[in-house]
Amino acid sequence: MNATEKKKIVIATKNPGKARDFAVLFEPKGYEVVTLLDYPEIEDVEETGYTFEANARKKAETIAALLGMTVLADDSGICIDALDGQPGVFSARFAGGMKSDAANNAKVLAMLGSQENPSRKAHFHCTLVLAHPDRESLVVEGDIEGEIAEFPSGDNGFGYDPLFYLPHLGKTMAELSDTEKNQISHRANALKNLEKSWAAWLEKEAD
Numbered sequence: 001m002n003a004t005e006k007k008k009i010v011i012a013t014k015n016p017g018k019a020r021d022f023a024v025l026f027e028p029k030g031y032e033v034v035t036l037l038d039y040p041e042i043e044d045v046e047e048t049g050y051t052f053e054a055n056a057r058k059k060a061e062t063i064a065a066l067l068g069m070t071v072l073a074d075d076s077g078i079c080i081d082a083l084d085g086q087p088g089v090f091s092a093r094f095a096g097g098m099k100s101d102a103a104n105n106a107k108v109l110a111m112l113g114s115q116e117n118p119s120r121k122a123h124f125h126c127t128l129v130l131a132h133p134d135r136e137s138l139v140v141e142g143d144i145e146g147e148i149a150e151f152p153s154g155d156n157g158f159g160y161d162p163l164f165y166l167p168h169l170g171k172t173m174a175e176l177s178d179t180e181k182n183q184i185s186h187r188a189n190a191l192k193n194l195e196k197s198w199a200a201w202l203e204k205e206a207d
């Protein structure tokens with residue numbers, strides 16, 4: 001590899017919002033981010049698990065086996081206290097199979113609206129799995145605490161960002177710049193944990 005050639009990291013996601021977050025997170029480290037948006041011929045991996053880890057593992061391990069290389073996957077979502085942790089692992093499909101961010105946000109507001117004085121506390125969760133066809137996968141997690149706003153604000157980010165209010169900043173996640181979001185997000189926190197064990201994992205002999 002010559003000095004100008006970037007290292008590549010393959011991320012098993014088809015979500016353009018995540019792809020952008022990962023580009024912001026990895027580019028300063030000298031990586032070029034490649035996602036499944038660059039491999040349109042690869043079919044969706046069905047998220048049949050009931051935990052973030054099960055789904056992240058399935059996405060990472062399926063794509064790593066298919067491509068024969070190291071692959072990172074992210075399974076994430078929002079967990080809302082007043083909804084007993086829902087939508088959680090079902091965040092993407094909360095309002096139905098069409099995976100509409102606007103419909104998902106509207107459903108959250110409607111469900112909280114039907115409760116009397118509900119807690120607005122919530123957190124985003126991210127599980128990252130790093131997989132290689134010949135190794136045991138590496139699993140890490142990250143979270144960020146916040147509140148559900150009364151109405152959506154901001155047009156940056158994706159998913160539930162317009163509803164996720166950060167009291168100490170006085171802004172929703174969608175009102176932060178990409179750089180600001182990716183310094184504090186659940187995804188950033190998971191990546192910090194991945195960095196702690198990544199080098200040792202790469203050096204380990206294949207099983």
Ligand SMILES: O=c1nc[nH]c2c1ncn2[C@H]1C[C@H](O)[C@@H](COP(=O)(O)OP(=O)(O)OP(=O)(O)O)O1
Pocket residue numbers: 012013014015018047074075076077078091092093104124157158159160161173185187
């Ligand atoms: O930073 C975030 N800001 C806002 N919303 C977020 C974030 N992180 C996850 N979320 C929401 C979006 C989606 O409703 C669900 C992820 O679902 P999840 O299955 O992990 O991703 P996905 O299906 O959109 O893409 P893919 O599986 O191809 O990676 O949580």
Ligand SMILES: [Mg+2]
Pocket residue numbers: 047092
């Ligand atoms: Mg998904």
